[in-house]
Amino acid sequence: MSVPAGVDPAAAFAARFGRPPEGVWAAPGRVNLIGEHTDYNDGYVLPVALPHSTVAAVARTAEPELVLASVQYPDQPVRVALDALAPGAPDGWAAYPAGVVHQLRREGHRLSGLQVLVDGQVPVGAGLSSSAALTCSVALALRDLFALPLRRAELVDVARAAENDFAGAPTGVLDHSASLLCTVGHALLLDTRDRSTTQVPLDLAAAGLALLVLDTGAPHQLATGGGPDSYARRRQECGEAAAALGVPSLREVSDPAAVQALPEPLRRRARHVVTENARVLAVLEVLRSGTDPRAVGPLLTAGHRSLREDFAVSTPALDVCVDAAVRAGAHGARMVGGGFGGSALALVDDRHVPAVRAAVAEASRAAGHRAPTAFVVVPSAGARRVE
Template sequence: MSTAPTAQVADDFRALYGTEPDGVWAAPGRVNLIGEHTDYNDGFVMPFALPHSTVAAVARRTDGRLRLHSADLDAGVTELDLDTLAPGTDRDWTAYPAGVVWALREAGHPVTGADIHLASTVPTGAGLSSSAALEVVVALALSDLHALGIPRWKLARLCQRAENVYVGAPTGIMDQTASACCEAGHALFLDTRDLSTRQIPLDLAAEGLRLLVVDTRVRHTHSDGEYGKRRAGCEKGAALLGVDALRDIPYDGLDEALATLGDEAEVRRLVRHVVTEDQRVERVVALLEAGRTREIGPVLTEGHASLRDDFRVSCPELDTVVDTAVAAGALGARMTGGGFGGSAIVLAEATDTDLVTKAVEAAFAAAGFTAPRTFEAVPGEGARRVTR
């Protein structure tokens, strides 16, 4: 099942804590259709929510204690004192929900404690935003239980702050906004500078198309040094070019900007990717709104080449998915997520999906890679309360 069973999560909560949960909430992982490493450059992104979700049964406390448990880990209940929460103090998975509580309280919201039990079907380390789903489901539950009335976009901002400051991972705003704000049957066109959004209809099945997610099973982490190096390089590029963010470099001014950077070869590559990727997002939006969905395929493949060659965040397994899928007749393919592993997406005719899937599996076997996991991605609901 793509969504953790609600009744089981509630039953497990009762067994753990000896009381009833006040409710059950769910928040999805996401796939990014196009727009990679643009969110922390104030650019454009276009994710949609997966049916795979993190589900949380939660009860409010008033004693300043936070109790956390995950059905997916072989560990007991972790109990924390809200007054001692501080960045860098939690070293395992509890940093994500604890960071959300810290961020809420730092923003002045009167969170008084909670008992939380979690279960998730979002694959971890696959570039599908399992951490954002965890953060958003906790934030939404606490906002509801403490009657905070926080708008979804603000919840996403608070979750990003939790991950950036408390966890120490320099992620952008896309993942949390996608989990909080996506709608079923749509991709979310997000301007990460002003957080304006537009829901773009994405009914691939009606057009005889499928979007496959291929999890390479190569695990990655956003808090490692390589992701941070890319972000620092983008910030250096913006500073050298005299702009607030790379978003401010127009596509038709890219050649001039690259010439200005002179011998800064690495920064030049990063700038070229971000500026062209923003333009690719706008192209995909225009094609989808014009009903020319099949034509986005080559744009996806073009984006992968940019991520591979300019941003240098691909890996042999991701390249194998893309090259093999396109050779087998897919309309387009690219890595999705932060890179260095994780997943790729493949757009194909519905009639070709079995052929493409088998070709990728055969290529992985021939290369001696771990067998990939492939599933269809259908745009699902954003975060929501499941039961009262």
């Protein structure tokens, strides 16, 4: 989703509603350095917040209704009574902010009517958590406006419930934790079993490195049922594998050999989770030890092989991006996000970014895919009030 240059969310709110908002809040998307499909298996994840955010301009009203507007969808305003909020009403993009309101009311928080205008900069369908940015910006806005006694960790659960229960997207806890808890200059180590977090310094620029995101433009969709190639099906398979091993979650398994007795495809699904947790810890050791962070690269590439072969969530377009980036000199690369489309991430010497970008574009076009949109990511701020 691109944002027209010069859009001022407060001015856009005033143009839409005839008065200024009470405040403006922003929440970022995220890219996961390592730790894919581990969050709903009680595992480890290591995301960073993107510089791209979704912004929510919000004001309270005396009418018991929710009025939603979007800069990206100016012809699709939504108006719904607070008491009429329910999964499917509203649907589409509006389900995400409406789900936050619905969840807070379910938890017993008293909310008045609201006018909300949202403006997104996080590419939609790219595996960069545009939906989490939307729910988290609104969740933080409502906490502040209504002085709700909720910590950020509790807002993670509100935003996640809005996606899972209201919008029907079966996300784990990673996306919303990253959007609400990440800090500038750090990756966020999240242990999803006990929800403990650690801010891990990540200054790749000091080592002459850059994280290059390659958005294939092929959208992934999480809220699209439970077919054999779907996020929901992978979650189900992981649960079945854990049950067959007699453990509450795959986090309890640390030896890949322990999954060998499982039938296919459960064996491969479990092997990915077990080895991916090990890769997160290995990346963490590199970052904490003072080792050249280029050593992270092969771990990223190994993660992609696992996502492609064991978890079966990559696509030909993503594979082309990863392979071309590594051939062009990237230290490592992998797909990111839930899979079945979206983006790849490459660790590149900063002076080689143009060459890697060009090589990936050429290889993608030669394979019959569109050239990906490429941009460099630096670890950025989590959700915050901006006006």
